[in-house]
Amino acid sequence: MSTAIVVGAGIGGVTAAVALQRCGWQVTVLERAAELGEVGAGISVWPSAVAVLEELGVKGVEKAAAISKPAGMRKPNGRWVVKAADLGVELPVMIHRAQLHDLITDEFGPGITVRTGYAVTKITQDDTGVTINDDLRADLVVAADGIRSVIRQTLYPEYKGPRYSGYTAYRGIADVQIDDGGGETWGRGQRFGFARLIDGRIYWYATANQSAGQGGDHATVTKELGEWHEPIPTILAGTPPEAVLQNDIHDLSVPLVPFVQGRVLLLGDAAHAMTPNLGRGACSAIEDAGALARHLAGATDLGTALAAYDRERRKATTQLVRRSRGIGRVGQVENRVVCAIRDGLFAFGGKLVSLRRRK
Template sequence: MSTAIVVGAGIGGVTAAVALQRCGWQVSVLERAPELGEVGAGISVWPSAVAVLEELGVKGVEKAAVVSKPAGMRKPSGRWVLAAADFGVEIPVMIHRAQLHELITAEFGPAVTVRTGYTVTKISQDETGVTVNDELRADLVVAADGIRSVVRSTLYPEYGGPRYSGYTAYRGIADLEVDDGGGETWGRGRRFGFARLIHGRIYWYATANQPAGRGGDHAAVIAAEFGDWHDPIPKLLAGTENVLHSDIYDLGLPLVPFVQGRVVLLGDAAHAMTPDLGRGACSAIEDAGALARQLRETPEVTTALSQYDAERRPATTKLVKRSRVIGRVGQLENPLVRALRDGLFTIGGKLAGLRRR
């Protein structure tokens, strides 16, 4: 039986483990944290990723989310700039990260073993396999160890790695009902978005231009920045017990090859992007599906891995670029440029609505 080691047990890593298991591989998952699980708030799962999860047998992630009220883009005053319905956009499933993680790991069978509290510090390989920390050996290693991947830095020490986007993010979950379809509100160098999770409660996120590494009372900062914006934003902030904070980074372009020998990069380790498209975790899920498909359809492992790289690196490079552009446009501070941006969005939405009708 073919063997694989998956480094990292986030969304991408556990999806890869399930995918390889379904291909008949014996899989060992190595996780640095002392316990298996996910932290964070909400996550958007787009239809393409839902399809991969369904193919892997993951149950409980619905194909569609229902928005009962208008959603789209607004100004801090509450004035609508763009309605999502005008563009006929896909609606993702909104789910808590921990819940999605549990749904995926529920599919672990006897072929998957998990080792927590394990830190990978060394990778070496030859024509027949890969050795981790001079003690573990497998036919394949899948590096799903995040944006600051130890495996990636080992394979490509010359690569610059993560770059700061110029803005930071706050996230939370409000345990209350609101009569609003959600969407995003764009202000001066600040944005606020929210959506309903599939089992109730409201997931919200906010961004603000500021230097990296700034600390402080996150709840107080977010209240000062967004407390006077349109309803229901103040209610969401008041109904949140725990505010999460993270500076936003992505990977510099061009991305490094996702494959070197029998070591594969997946998810943020390969193509970390800003969250502006909401596609980061979905791309990791799609990586896992593509990797399994290539291994299933192509008997020769190195050929299958080359095909995985050829499929996923161009696709995710586009997402990294698009997400970066949207982030820059959304975080604009110049009032004249912002007014032009909002006007173009409004006109574009009206034209798209007319074409759809």
């Protein structure tokens, strides 16, 4: 039986473990934290990722309930710039990261072994396998150890790695009752977005231009955005201050490194960490796992299967990294005139798309 080690037990890592299990592999999952689990707030799961999860047997990631109110992009005063309905966009399922993680790990069977509290410090490989820390060995290692991947740094020590986007993000979950379709509000160098999770709570996020390491908390967001249109003040007021997360936003420099070197494969943020502007980071990791399973299924040569994975996923995710960073630059513009032009172009584009759809 083929064996694999998955380093990192985030969304991408556990999905990869399930995918390998379904291919008949024996899998060991290594997690540096003391317990298996996921931290964070909400996460968007787009249809392509939902399809992968369904193929892997993951249950419970259902379509979101129909939104009765408009969703889309607004100005801080509440005026609509463009509505999602005008663009004909399909909205993702919104779910808490921990809940999604639990749904995926529920599919862990006897083919998957989990070791927590295990830090990877060394990796070597030869023609027959890969060794981790001189005590674990497998036919394949999947590096799903995040944007600051130790394994990626070992394989590609000259790679520039993470780069700061120029803005920070706040995230939280409010247990409030609001009658609003959600979406994003774009101001000058600041944005606020929110959506209803499948459990009924409201997931929200905000961004602000600032120097790396400056920090911030619930009070910071409330001071800066608490007078924007409703239901933003209500959402902020309904969020426990201690539960607000603040993280400076980084992505990986392009061109991305090859996702495969020998018998070691990079997956998720370790391979293609992107800014959250498209809401595709975790989805891309899930799609990585689906592609890995697809190329391994029935493969007679591991090297050929891994090379096919690299060709498919590196091209697709490089485009997403660039697009997401570009959207972030537009969204974080501070100049008043440029913001007015930006909003006008979005509004015009929405009307044009809506007109074409009607025809």
